[in-house]
Amino acid sequence: MSQPNAKTLLLVRHAKASKGDPGMRDRDRALDERGLREAPKMGKRLAKREMRPDLIVASPALRALETAQLIAEALGIKAAEIKVDERLYATSPATLLTIIQELDDTLKQVMLVGHNPEFSELAHRFSSEITEMPTCSVAEFEFASTAWSEVGKLAPEKATLDHPKE
Secondary structure: OOOOOOEEEEEEEOOOEOOOOOOOOHHHOOEOHHHHHHHHHHHHHHHHOOOOOOEEEEOOOHHHHHHHHHHHHHOOOOHHHOEEOHHHOOOOHHHHHHHHHOOOOOOOEEEEEEOOOHHHHHHHHHOOOOOOOOOOOEEEEEEOOOOHHHEOOEOOOEEEEEOOOO
């Protein structure tokens, strides 16, 4: 569990996606069989650790939404509670940081579900130990702050990376 005056950020890279058919829009690619297995597995791991985000924000890409829904289900969170933010698709680490810094300070724990390379790049910026986020990995950062606007200015007190193959 996190400290009472801390913010916990969970960056989740979407689970393994299908290659898609020729001509299919990238954002319409769904999870493949491995992704459909691994997302609930990671959700159960988070549930065992009693993680329950106050907010889950997902990229509008189908593979990211499916990942968010499967993890949310394992955490007992309704899919309807997932917020979709267009800015999480084809973005940059700077835009991700802006999204985080704009979060409501009443939220203690937030999960963003999106894509590489920007998720790995932001995770690496927070912790030099994290160099790559494999599919369906969860990077957890705890910041000793009451304000999301401080994220990126403060180094995290804690940084961990978990992924399905661990």
